Amino acid sequence: MLSVLTDNWELFREGFWTTLRLFLVSGVLSLLLGTLLATFRVAPVTVLRGIGTGYVNTLRNTPLTLVFAFLFFGAAKMQLGLPTFFWAAVTALTVYTSAFVCEVVRSGINTIPPGQAEAARAVGMTFVQVLTIVVLPQAYRAIVPPMTSIMIALLKNTTIAAGFSVLEAGAIPAAMAERGESQMLTLLWITIGFLILIIPLVFLQRWAERRTAVA
Amino acid sequence: MSAVLYDVPGPRAKARNRILNVIVLALLAAGILWLVLRLNSTGQFEGRRWAQFQYTAIQEQLLTGLLNTLRAAGAATVLALIFGAVFAAARISDHRWLRVPATFVVELFRAIPLLILMFFFYYGSLEFELGLSPFHAVVFGLTLYNGSVLAEIFRAGIAAVPKGQREAAYATGLRKNQVVRLVLLPQAIRAMLPAIVSQLVVLLKDTALGFIITYNELLYVAKQMGGRLEFGFPYIPTYIVIAVIYIGLCSLLSLLARYLEGRSRRSRKVTGGPPPAAAESATSAEAPL
Numbered sequence: 124m125l126s127v128l129t130d131n132w133e134l135f136r137e138g139f140w141t142t143l144r145l146f147l148v149s150g151v152l153s154l155l156l157g158t159l160l161a162t163f164r165v166a167p168v169t170v171l172r173g174i175g176t177g178y179v180n181t182l183r184n185t186p187l188t189l190v191f192a193f194l195f196f197g198a199a200k201m202q203l204g205l206p207t208f209f210w211a212a213v214t215a216l217t218v219y220t221s222a223f224v225c226e227v228v229r230s231g232i233n234t235i236p237p238g239q240a241e242a243a244r245a246v247g248m249t250f251v252q253v254l255t256i257v258v259l260p261q262a263y264r265a266i267v268p269p270m271t272s273i274m275i276a277l278l279k280n281t282t283i284a285a286g287f288s289v290l291e292a293g294a295i296p297a298a299m300a301e302r303g304e305s306q307m308l309t310l311l312w313i314t315i316g317f318l319i320l321i322i323p324l325v326f327l328q329r330w331a332e333r334r335t336a337v338a
Numbered sequence: 339m340s341a342v343l344y345d346v347p348g349p350r351a352k353a354r355n356r357i358l359n360v361i362v363l364a365l366l367a368a369g370i371l372w373l374v375l376r377l378n379s380t381g382q383f384e385g386r387r388w389a390q391f392q393y394t395a396i397q398e399q400l401l402t403g404l405l406n407t408l409r410a411a412g413a414a415t416v417l418a419l420i421f422g423a424v425f426a427a428a429r430i431s432d433h434r435w436l437r438v439p440a441t442f443v444v445e446l447f448r449a450i451p452l453l454i455l456m457f458f459f460y461y462g463s464l465e466f467e468l469g470l471s472p473f474h475a476v477v478f479g480l481t482l483y484n485g486s487v488l489a490e491i492f493r494a495g496i497a498a499v500p501k502g503q504r505e506a507a508y509a510t511g512l513r514k515n516q517v518v519r520l521v522l523l524p525q526a527i528r529a530m531l532p533a534i535v536s537q538l539v540v541l542l543k544d545t546a547l548g549f550i551i552t553y554n555e556l557l558y559v560a561k562q563m564g565g566r567l568e569f570g571f572p573y574i575p576t577y578i579v580i581a582v583i584y585i586g587l588c589s590l591l592s593l594l595a596r597y598l599e600g601r602s603r604r605s606r607k608v609t610g611g612p613p614p615a616a617a618e619s620a621t622s623a624e625a626p627l
Contacts, residue, residue: 165343167343167344167347167351167355168355168358168359168362169355169359170358170359170362170363170366171358171362174362174366180589180592181585183588183592184539184543184584184585184588184589184592185543185581185584185585185588186543186544186545186546186547186557186584187543187546188546188547188549188550188557189546189557189577189580189581189584192549192557192560192561192577193577193581196561196564196565196573196577197564197573197574197577200380200382200571200573200574201376201377201380201382201574202376202380203376232343237342240342240343241342244343244344244345250343250344253343253344254343258343275449279449279450279451279452280451281451282451282452282453282454283453283547283550285453285550286453286547286549286550293451293453293454293457296457296461300461305465306457306461306462306464306465307458307461307462307465307466310454310457310458310461313454314450314454317449317450317451317454318446318449318450321449322449325445325449
């Protein structure tokens with residue numbers, strides 16, 4: 124059973140390295156885009172709120188696979204092709220995940236006691252200052268557990284890139300099939316790999332949940 | 339809360355907001371215009387790329403794809419609800435030998451990527467000749483993942499029912515089975531219904547993964563239709579059509595979830611029941627994908 128892993132170590136290493144890169148790059152990007160969308164959704168400008176709401180409602184009801192399919196097969200037909208498959212996958216994951224990040228950040232903003240924002244306004248802060256100096260830093264602390272869930276989901280969703288010619292962990296079975304290795308053992312190793320990546324995140328989530336529960 | 343973040347706009351703020359509105363609208367219009375021009379200049383609006391949707395055979399093919407999507411989603415919904423109920427029951431059991439393995443199973447299937455779960459059935463069937471079709475792989479994969487998530491939702495719902503309810507039920511002499519069945523479950527399911535429906539939206543969306551393991555569902559059909567040379571590779575028109583179908587279907591379910599949530603919140607207010615904070619935090623912590 125171990126030989127499946129050791130004989131094809133290169134493939135596994137490259138696959139999981141790509142998975143990790145996909146996860147980290149699109150994780151950071153979707154945190155940024157999601158926070159921006161959340162500020163849109165609470166902004167005093169009506170059109171910005173409309174854009175935020177429209178974006179979230181559309182993307183949350185679209186299968187991620189469809190976003191992938193559009194970017195990989197459709198966008199090229201509009202001559203919008205992204206430089207590499209890797210960046211196309213990052214774009215798909217970011218566009219999709221940021222809708223969920225936006226909702227979590229927004230719910231985090233809602234947990235901050237109104238007095239905080241009122242006090243900030245009372246000392247003359249503008250909307251952007253209230254949000255960036257007073258509300259968002261507190262909101263982030265409150266949303267660590269649900270945000271970790273979203274990041275776990277993102278990590279698992281990177282496997283979808285396998286269906287679109289990105290050689291990450293999910294694409295290993297297809298490559299192994301060509302080498303005539305046992306698929307089940309390959310999948311078992313991939314599962315173990317994912318568990319190794321995900322379990323620390325689960326513990327982070329539990330820890331954050333306990334900490335916020337006490338506070 | 340959002341209205342707390344800024345003062346009620348005075349004359350100056352109103353003027354500023356109006357200007358910002360106009361600027362954002364202009365930017366949005368420019369973006370849409372650019373997109374339309376892009377689509378136009380690459381010929382996406384040409385009649386030949388849309389012509390195939392007029393043929394009955396093609397419409398039937400789309401319909402078959404849609405039906406296959408719904409068939410997989412329907413079967414997986416039923417199985418996942420059963421799976422979730424069984425494992426939630428096991429997880430709240432007083433018997434350690436039942437609780438521990440159930441917890442392990444639920445946590446495991448929540449941690450494995452859904453596509454990998456589907457691969458297990460798909461490649462497993464190829465390797466051991468189990469005779470499972472891609473349909474089965476999609477349904478079983480969806481069942482294991484969503485069933486585990488549903489088990490957590492059920493469990494959180496039961497845990498969120500106020501303790502006094504359980505104690506009162508035991509005090510009137512009901513047995514454990516009766517307490518759960520007659521007192522806890524009805525209240526838990528009502529509180530959890532929005533979360534359950536939201537999870538079913540996730541399930542419906544995830545049927546699209548079947549595309550990767552060659553299950554003949556909507557997205558798979560779309561890929562085939564988009565690749566037709568005689569219509570000039572109409573990928574964009576096809577994806578627009580199926581995006582409308584997917585977003586429409588899921589939005590309907592999402593609306594149902596929101597309606598249920600609003601209704602349960604209203605009814606809680608009327609009956610003066612306990613604050614639903616515990617139940618809601620339990621659902622919002624659930625992985626949304």
